[in-house]
Amino acid sequence: MNESTIAFIGAGNMASSIIGGLINNGWPTYQLIATARTEETLSDIREKFNIETTVDNHQAVGKADVIMLCVKPQVMKEVLTDLSSSIKPNALIISVAAGITMESLQKWGGEHLSIVRSMPNTPSLLQCGASGLYANNNVSNDHKKLTDDIFNAIGIAKWVDQESLIDAVIAVSGSGPAYYFLLMEIMEQVGSRLGLDNETSRQLTLQTALGAARMATESSVDAAELRRRITSPKGTTEQAIKTFQEQGLPELVEKAMNAAVDRSIELA
Numbered sequence: 001m002n003e004s005t006i007a008f009i010g011a012g013n014m015a016s017s018i019i020g021g022l023i024n025n026g027w028p029t030y031q032l033i034a035t036a037r038t039e040e041t042l043s044d045i046r047e048k049f050n051i052e053t054t055v056d057n058h059q060a061v062g063k064a065d066v067i068m069l070c071v072k073p074q075v076m077k078e079v080l081t082d083l084s085s086s087i088k089p090n091a092l093i094i095s096v097a098a099g100i101t102m103e104s105l106q107k108w109g110g111e112h113l114s115i116v117r118s119m120p121n122t123p124s125l126l127q128c129g130a131s132g133l134y135a136n137n138n139v140s141n142d143h144k145k146l147t148d149d150i151f152n153a154i155g156i157a158k159w160v161d162q163e164s165l166i167d168a169v170i171a172v173s174g175s176g177p178a179y180y181f182l183l184m185e186i187m188e189q190v191g192s193r194l195g196l197d198n199e200t201s202r203q204l205t206l207q208t209a210l211g212a213a214r215m216a217t218e219s220s221v222d223a224a225e226l227r228r229r230i231t232s233p234k235g236t237t238e239q240a241i242k243t244f245q246e247q248g249l250p251e252l253v254e255k256a257m258n259a260a261v262d263r264s265i266e267l268a
């Protein structure tokens with residue numbers, strides 16, 4: 001495992017998930033440091049992970065080879081501007097903050113810094129995440145490898161070579177969990193209207209989503225082929241799929257994902 005020391009600035013939900021993932025993957029606890037505003041938050045982190053903690057961001061950053069900026073977007077400017085003087089020259093900075101651009105990170109931290117902008121999603125909290133990563137030109141291949149190790153500890157991670165593609169990542173995986181939740185919500189409700197009791201409808205829906213996701217991720221063929229294989233001619237599934245397609249589901253999903261991209265651009 002890597003010899004790098006990682007400082008988590010802002011030990012909240014996302015930082016805890018990454019710390020948990022790294023420890024599960026064998027990262028030595030003595031190479032992890034976490035900071036937060038209050039000692040109370042930090043005592044929970046210490047109890048859970050047995051890692052070093054401090055309320056002093058400078059102290060953590062001074063020791064760190066990798067600095068994970070896990071604070072909320074609205075405090076990022078204040079935190080990074082304050083920290084810039086303590087960052088080691090070869091350190092790698094990774095931001096998980098939604099909507100904070102590379103230009104802002106460089107302006108607040110320094111143009112010379114190696115910075116990765118990441119876009120993790122909520123299932124990362126269960127170490128089942130899908131993250132998009134974008135690096136500035138200062139980031140070396142070793143730094144990229146290190147970043148992969150960190151994000152693979154909470155799921156899968158994919159690099160994009162243009163920052164604008166982070167908006168596409170947001171439309172696919174950032175907002176994506178909610179699309180599936182919506183479909184589950186609708187299927188549960190319709191199942192109940194078709195006569196199933198609510199709990200039966202809920203459990204059948206959720207297990208079906210899990211089973212379909214596992215088949216799609218574990219199979220060597222793509223989702224379209226899996227769908228074709230379980231759609232018998234003139235069968236029930238064919239009737240349902242035909243209805244989805246004739247009623248414009250593909251166009252609707254495209255419209256919704258474009259709306260997510262537009263909103264992401266507006267917010268940045």
Ligand code: NAD
Pocket residue numbers: 009010011012013014015035036037038041057070071072073075079096097098119120121122123125
């Ligand atoms: P959170 O509120 O759980 O954690 C933020 C932590 O930052 C808190 O523990 C707080 O004490 C600490 N903090 C605040 N000011 C600080 C300061 N000056 N110095 C040190 N620590 C400070 O939030 P979260 O859900 O973990 O989100 C953190 C970041 O992750 C956000 O920027 C968010 O955009 C990004 N993110 C989160 C998710 C998610 O699923 N939770 C998904 C994608 C991106």
